[in-house]
Structures are given as C-alpha cells and as structure tokens.
Amino acid sequence: xxxxxxRIEQLEEELKAEKSKNETSSVARPKISQMxxxxxxxxxxxxxxxxxxxxxxxxxxxxxxxTVAVVGVGGVGSVTAEMLTRCGIGKLILFDYDKVELxxxxxxxxxxxxxxxxxxxxxxxTLSFINPxxxxxxxxxxxxxxxxxxxxxxxxKEGSLTNGPVDLVLSCVDNFEARMAINAACNEINQIWFExxxxxxxxxxxxxxxxxGKTACFAxxxxxxxxxxxxxxxxxxxxxxxxxxPTTMAIVAGFLVQNTLKYLLKFGQVSYYLGYNAMQDxxxxxxxxxxxxxxxxYCRLRQKEQRESLILNPxxxxxxxxxxxxxxEDNEWGISLVDESEPVVEGAHSEIAPGIHxxxxxxxxxxxxxxxxxxxxANISLEELMAQMKSM
Amino acid sequence: xxxxxxRIEQLEEELKAEKSKNETSSVARPKISQMxxxxxxxxxxxxxxxxxxxxxxxxxxxxxxxTVAVVGVGGVGSVTAEMLTRCGIGKLILFDYDKVELxxxxxxxxxxxxxxxxxxxxxxxTLSFINPxxxxxxxxxxxxxxxxxxxxxxxxKEGSLTNGPVDLVLSCVDNFEARMAINAACNEINQIWFExxxxxxxxxxxxxxxxxGKTACFAxxxxxxxxxxxxxxxxxxxxxxxxxxPTTMAIVAGFLVQNTLKYLLKFGQVSYYLGYNAMQDxxxxxxxxxxxxxxxxYCRLRQKEQRESLILNPxxxxxxxxxxxxxxEDNEWGISLVDESEPVVEGAHSEIAPGIHxxxxxxxxxxxxxxxxxxxxANISLEELMAQMKSM
Numbered sequence: 078x079x080x081x082x083x084r085i086e087q088l089e090e091e092l093k094a095e096k097s098k099n100e101t102s103s104v105a106r107p108k109i110s111q112m113x114x115x116x117x118x119x120x121x122x123x124x125x126x127x128x129x130x131x132x133x134x135x136x137x138x139x140x141x142x143x144t145v146a147v148v149g150v151g152g153v154g155s156v157t158a159e160m161l162t163r164c165g166i167g168k169l170i171l172f173d174y175d176k177v178e179l180x181x182x183x184x185x186x187x188x189x190x191x192x193x194x195x196x197x198x199x200x201x202x203t204l205s206f207i208n209p210x211x212x213x214x215x216x217x218x219x220x221x222x223x224x225x226x227x228x229x230x231x232x233x234k235e236g237s238l239t240n241g242p243v244d245l246v247l248s249c250v251d252n253f254e255a256r257m258a259i260n261a262a263c264n265e266i267n268q269i270w271f272e273x274x275x276x277x278x279x280x281x282x283x284x285x286x287x288x289x290g291k292t293a294c295f296a297x298x299x300x301x302x303x304x305x306x307x308x309x310x311x312x313x314x315x316x317x318x319x320x321x322x323p324t325t326m327a328i329v330a331g332f333l334v335q336n337t338l339k340y341l342l343k344f345g346q347v348s349y350y351l352g353y354n355a356m357q358d359x360x361x362x363x364x365x366x367x368x369x370x371x372x373x374x375y376c377r378l379r380q381k382e383q384r385e386s387l388i389l390n391p392x393x394x395x396x397x398x399x400x401x402x403x404x405x406e407d408n409e410w411g412i413s414l415v416d417e418s419e420p421v422v423e424g425a426h427s428e429i430a431p432g433i434h435x436x437x438x439x440x441x442x443x444x445x446x447x448x449x450x451x452x453x454x455a456n457i458s459l460e461e462l463m464a465q466m467k468s469m
Numbered sequence: 470x471x472x473x474x475x476r477i478e479q480l481e482e483e484l485k486a487e488k489s490k491n492e493t494s495s496v497a498r499p500k501i502s503q504m505x506x507x508x509x510x511x512x513x514x515x516x517x518x519x520x521x522x523x524x525x526x527x528x529x530x531x532x533x534x535x536t537v538a539v540v541g542v543g544g545v546g547s548v549t550a551e552m553l554t555r556c557g558i559g560k561l562i563l564f565d566y567d568k569v570e571l572x573x574x575x576x577x578x579x580x581x582x583x584x585x586x587x588x589x590x591x592x593x594x595t596l597s598f599i600n601p602x603x604x605x606x607x608x609x610x611x612x613x614x615x616x617x618x619x620x621x622x623x624x625x626k627e628g629s630l631t632n633g634p635v636d637l638v639l640s641c642v643d644n645f646e647a648r649m650a651i652n653a654a655c656n657e658i659n660q661i662w663f664e665x666x667x668x669x670x671x672x673x674x675x676x677x678x679x680x681x682g683k684t685a686c687f688a689x690x691x692x693x694x695x696x697x698x699x700x701x702x703x704x705x706x707x708x709x710x711x712x713x714x715p716t717t718m719a720i721v722a723g724f725l726v727q728n729t730l731k732y733l734l735k736f737g738q739v740s741y742y743l744g745y746n747a748m749q750d751x752x753x754x755x756x757x758x759x760x761x762x763x764x765x766x767y768c769r770l771r772q773k774e775q776r777e778s779l780i781l782n783p784x785x786x787x788x789x790x791x792x793x794x795x796x797x798e799d800n801e802w803g804i805s806l807v808d809e810s811e812p813v814v815e816g817a818h819s820e821i822a823p824g825i826h827x828x829x830x831x832x833x834x835x836x837x838x839x840x841x842x843x844x845x846x847a848n849i850s851l852e853e854l855m856a857q858m859k860s861m
Contacts, residue, residue, distance in 0.1 A: 088480035118570035127712035131670040178510035320519035328723035335716040345748035356737035
C-alpha cells in the first residue's frame with residue numbers, strides 16, 4: 078500500500094517534469110489584438126512599427142489586412158513564409174505536396190525532427206508558434222493536377238481574410254509545370270503575382286513581378302536565367318541532383334518578400350525583374366512588356382483590356398507610376414525609375430539585359446485555334462493549356 | 470488498492486505520452502563522420518556535395534576543416550551562424566552579451582520560447598540540434614571591455630579546430646565601438662575579416678571584406694553607409710528605436726555567408742564591398758585601399774609589411790588576383806574583375822562610389838604621439854585605442 082502511494086508520488090513528479098519540459102518548448106506568446114509602437118522588449122512589433130517613425134512606411138498596421146499565397150514551401154518558400162509571418166502578415170495560404178526530408182537541411186527553416194511531415198503542416202506549426210497573430214491555411218497537394226488546379230484557383234480567388242481574392246501570389250516552386258499552372262491561374266483571374274527561382278547549380282536566382290496584361294507573363298517568353306558561366310550541358314544530365322545553398326535561397330526569399338512589402342505597403346520601387354549572380358555579385362534588372370502573340374488566351378485578353386483602359390484613361394501611362402507610390406523627390410545619387418534606365422524587353426525575341434539569357438529557345442509558334450482560344454470559355458482554354466503542359 | 474493500481478496505470482500512460490512528445494521535439498540526427506554525395510532523402514549534405522558535380526566547388530568537404538568566428542548573434546549574426554551550420558562548417562565561435570527578447574521576433578531565427586536566454590546559448594542549442602556535426606564555442610560577454618577584449622583576441626588567435634587562428638571573423642555587431650574593437654584585434658593579429666551592417670531605417674545594408682594592410686581597415690575611413698534618401702536627422706534623434714526587417718537582415722547575412730563560402734572554398738569572386746539599397750534594389754560595389762595615415766598602429770604596420778612583401782615578391786600585384794582563385798575565362802556578358810571596373814577609393818578623402826556616403830565626417834587628424842603609437846608595444850597601443858574609443 079505504502080509502496081503504491083510512493084510510486085504514485087514518484088510518477089506524478091516525473092509527469093510534472095515532463096510536462097514542464099513540453100511547456101517550455103511549446104509556450105507561444107499570447108495573441109496581440111493591435112500592433113503597438115511601444116519600445117519595450119516584450120513588443121514583437123516595435124522594430125516594424127519603427128518603419129513609420131523612420132518615414133519608410135506610412136501605415137505599417139495595414140499589413141494585417143493582407144493575404145498572401147505562397148506556392149511551394151521549399152528552400153525559398155519556407156523562408157518567404159517565415160519572413161511574412163514575422164512581419165505580421167494577416168493571412169498566409171501555403172501550397173505544397175512534398176514532405177520534409179533530411180536532404181532539405183542544407184537550407185534554412187525546417188529542422189531534422191520534422192522529417193516525414195508534410196511541408197505545409199510542419200511550416201504552419203512552426204510559424205503559428207512564432208507568430209500566433211497570423212492566420213494560416215494549408216493545402217497539401219500538387220496544384221498541377223486538374224482537380225487541384227481548380228481548387229487552387231478557387232482559393233486564390235476567395236482565400237483572403239474577407240473571402241475575396243488574395244492580395245498577392247508568390248511562386249516559390251521548383252519546376253516548369255507548376256510555374257505554368259500558376260501563370261495560367263493568375264492570367265485567368267487577373268491576379269498580380271511574383272515568380273522566383275534558383276538555378277540548379279545554386280549560384281544564381283531571380284524574382285519577377287507579373288501584372289496580367291501589363292508585363293510579360295510566364296508564357297510570353299521563355300523563363301529567364303541569370304547567366305552563371307556554367308556549361309548548360311552539365312545541368313541537363315539526367316539523374317543529376319540539383320545543388321542548393323541556404324545563402325542563395327535566403328537572398329532570393331529576401332528579395333521576394335522585400336518587394337512584396339514594397340508593393341503591399343507602398344514604399345520604394347517594386348522591381349519587375351531582379352536577378353542575382355553569386356559568382357560575381359551581379360544583379361541585373363529589367364522590365365518585359367507582354368507578347369501580343371502569347372499562347373495564353375487570358376494573357377492576350379488582359380492585354381486587350383489594358384489597351385482599352387489606356388484609351389479610356391490615358392493618364393495611366395506607365396506601370397511604374399502606378400506601383401512606385403512613394404518615390405522620393407531628391408534622388409541625390411541619380412538612380413532613375415525603371416522605365417528610364419532599365420532595358421525593356423518587348424516580347425520574346427528582343428534583346429535581353431546583359432547577364433540574362435532565356436532558359437530555352439521558343440518553339441516555332443503553333444497555329445492558334447481561333448474558335449476556342451479566342452472564346453471566353455474558361456474550361457476549354459484551361460483544358461487546352463493543361464493538355465499542352467502535359468505534352469511538354 | 471485497485472484504485473491506486475488504476476491511478477498508477479493511468480499515470481504511466483500519461484508519462485509515456487509526455488515523454489514521447491518530448492522525444493519528437495528533441496530527437497537530433499546522428500553525427501555523420503564523412504560528407505557523402507549520395508543522392509538519398511536521408512543525406513543532409515547531398516545538395517551541397519552536388520556543388521562539386523556542378524563544377525562550382527572543387528572540394529566541398531574542405532568546409533569541415535574551417536573555423537569561423539561570428540561576433541554579434543542578432544538579426545544578421547544568428548542567420549549567418551545558421552547558414553554556416555547548415556553548410557556544415559567545421560567550427561563556429563559565437564560572441565554576444567545580449568539576451569533574446571520578444572522584440573527580436575521580427576527577424577529570423579530566434580523563437581518566442583527562447584526569450585530571456587542568452588543569444589549565444591539559445592543559438593548554439595538550436596544549431597547543434599540542426600547540425601550535430603558542427604562544433605560550437607560560445608562566449609556570453611561584451612568584447613569591448615578590456616578583459617573580454619583580451620580573451621576575444623585570444624580565441625581569434627587560438628580558437629580553430631587545430632588551436633590556431635580562426636579562418637575568418639564575421640562582424641555582425643550593431644554598434645561602432647564593437648566594430649572598432651574587432652578592427653583593432655584583426656589588425657593586431659593580422660586576421661582577415663568581414664564587416665556587415667544594416668541601416669537604422671532597415672532598408673539598406675552592406676558587407677565589407679578587410680585584409681589588414683591590403684584593404685582599408687575600419688579606422689582608415691568612416692564607415693560607409695548606402696544612401697537611402699532618408700533624412701539623416703531622423704536617424705539621429707535620441708531615444709528613437711531603430712527599425713529592422715527580416716528581409717534586409719537575411720539578405721545581408723546571405724551576402725556575408727555567400728562571400729565567406731567563396732573565400733573559404735575558392736570559387737567565384739569575393740566582393741570587397743557590396744551594398745544593398747532596398748528602396749531601389751541597387752547594389753553598389755567598390756574596393757578601398759588602406760589609408761597610410763590611419764590612426765591604427767597595426768594597420769600602418771600591416772601596410773608596411775605589405776609594401777615590403779611586394780618588393781620581395783613583385784608578382785603578387787593586386788589583391789583580387791589572390792582572392793579570385795577561380796575566374797572563369799569566357800566571361801560572355803562582360804562583367805569585369807574588381808580592379809578593372811569598380812571604383813577604388815584611396816584613403817578617406819577620395820570620391821566614393823555613387824550611392825554610398827560616409828556615415829560622418831572624419832575629425833581633423835590629431836597629432837600622433839610618436840613614442841607610443843609607432844612603438845611595437847601592443848599594450849600601450851591597445852590601451853590608447855580603447856581610451857580613444859571610450860571618449861567617442
């Protein structure tokens with residue numbers, strides 16, 4: 078009898094110790110209903126709200142109203158999601174079909190004990206612990222299958238905090254098919270988005286800003302690759318595992334989220350294309366106009382709408398004026414606006430900026446089936462597109 | 470009796486559940502004795518070893534022989550340490566006197582439950598869990614006090630895996646006094662290092678590579694600030710809390726570690742100065758020669774040694790030749806080497822690259838007390854330097 082009682086006391090003690098261990102590792106901070114500028118150690122937003130006092134951002138709190146979709150939660154996407162979470166974004170929608178593996182440990186964010194978990198689940202767990210004020214919605218599927226694509230497009234259209242379209246889509250995927258799917262969805266629902274990518278040799282990357290009808294879409298021109306003096310043949314070998322570095326991935330994620338913040342919170346100038354070449358620390362920029370012969374029906378439709386809107390409202394002449402909401406007047410060191418200094422690439426066949434080349438040559442343009450691709454029937458066009466993608 | 474037995478069973482069950490929770494959150498991977506190129510999901514080094522197959526790095530495994538000291542484990546330093554850890558660096562020595570606070574949560578790496586822990590301790594715990602192959606040495610003190618400075622210098626001199634000098638010092642501190650202390654130590658022991666910094670308005674940053682006697686030291690010229698069109702007066706107001714962003718911090722850490730990898734593993738070109746202006750996505754680069762009237766005695770001594778070495782060994786003409794071990798011959802897009810294209814700033818009074826200006830004007834040069842500062846007595850010179858720093 079006494080022994081049993083002692084055993085119970087002992088077990089209760091051990092249980093308490095184990096529970097306290099678990100609490101230490103899982104105690105999150107309480108939610109914060111309103112962002113404060115107060116300069117105290119316990120305020121996780123003090124250094125962000127300071128952007129207002131510094132004259133950089135007019136209304137930082139506005140970030141809580143925004144919803145961003147992150148497609149692909151790998152080396153770039155996970156860090157992208159973490160940055161937005163720590164910045165206090167309103168809502169994040171994460172898409173990825175992959176699982177965490179030890180082979181991912183050479184990039185930031187995921188930790189060894191998460192191996193085997195789905196990337197979206199593991200990310201949402203860690204991120205909601207880091208900042209419980211952010212809302213998370215996760216989708217553990219491949220967006221390129223027909224059903225998932227429809228669902229994906231639905232969430233982009235209705236996933237925001239107010240059940241409207243998200244404020245921005247960030248593509249952090251690692252393959253052509255997924256990029257084409259995001260491109261198709263964003264053209265169809267007229268959704269502004271950013272593309273990002275890192276080369277297979279790990280030493281270059283880029284981000285690209287896409288406004289349907291105003292800038293080149295992903296199908297207007299072959300994806301652009303920052304030249305890295307690497308033999309292309311090396312990259313094409315079958316079965317070769319791509320290299321990756323936490324540095325390049327975090328720099329690309331940093332560029333992506335910095336430009337996301339500039340766009341959402343209206344400060345500085347959003348870059349249309351920003352490349353990074355790690356070998357020489359070289360950063361090409363440019364702007365690409367859409368290709369009026371683009372294969373994507375909705376891209377051509379958005380271009381037409383854009384031309385019509387320019388006729389009705391001729392003041393809105395350049396894209397950059399619309400985006401660069403806050404342009405400082407005294408530009409003491411002569412950095413000029415995008416459309417004055419950067420190369421503008423029209424369509425796919427014009428000259429591209431130094432240091433950048435197309436990933437592949439455009440195939441000879443196929444005849445467009447007028448009936449279907451000029452019609453406004455979304456299903457037919459989509460199926461066509463999916464069929465084209467499958468055949469690549 | 471039966472009740473007690475039931476209670477024991479119940480407690481044992483609960484204890485098992487709690488223990489398994491703790492295990493899930495603390496199971497690290499086993500150590501790996503040799504880096505493998507094998508392409509399997511369970512190999513944390515496969516994507517790094519792929520840099521060899523891709524022709525970027527000749528001998529990636531060499532990274533395990535290197536020791537890097539990271540001074541300052543805040544927004545830039547913590548991410549820097551994480552990147553090096555995930556890359557599989559041999560040993561990291563971390564210096565910081567600060568504690569983790571919720572106010573740090575707007576930057577990457579630290580998590581809310583670490584609030585109150587010392588930054589070096591919290592960092593080493595997380596990092597050794599992420600990669601148990603890395604050796605960590607931590608120092609929870611302020612390097613600028615006299616005693617700590619001596620100890621700091623001793624660890625730089627003897628802290629490597631073979632008890633010799635570390636391979637590189639990375640300055641990730643956030644104040645002038647600490648930078649001057651690192652500068653003094655590195656000049657005295659002839660230690661190559663990188664400086665890094667982020668502006669108080671959070672939208673610009675830089676890294677700088679310093680080779681005693683060959684490049685300008687931190688005391689040769691006022692620290693350089695990337696112009697950001699911000700009223701300087703805004704920054705100088707007393708009691709104003711500096712702004713910070715996870716994006717800018719991670720980009721600067723990315724540049725710092727990428728150039729560290731290029732230097733240690735001998736690929737690409739190491740940048741002498743790489744600036745980042747987030748408002749316009751502008752990246753100034755340049756190279757600064759040392760100031761032969763520098764206030765730092767050891768800087769002048771290293772310059773003298775350098776001149777003598779050039780007389781004995783005139784082949785070694787430019788710094789860039791020594792650093793850029795792998796320079797690709799066919800440079801298809803015309804990016805030229807540092808000393809051909811980038812502005813070289815001589816001393817403190819020459820013209821600086823566009824977009825960069827000095828953080829303050831150099832004071833009128835004080836008379837140098839010949840007896841002490843030209844003597845080789847380290848103690849006197851150091852004390853003088855510390856006294857000068859205190860009076861700033």
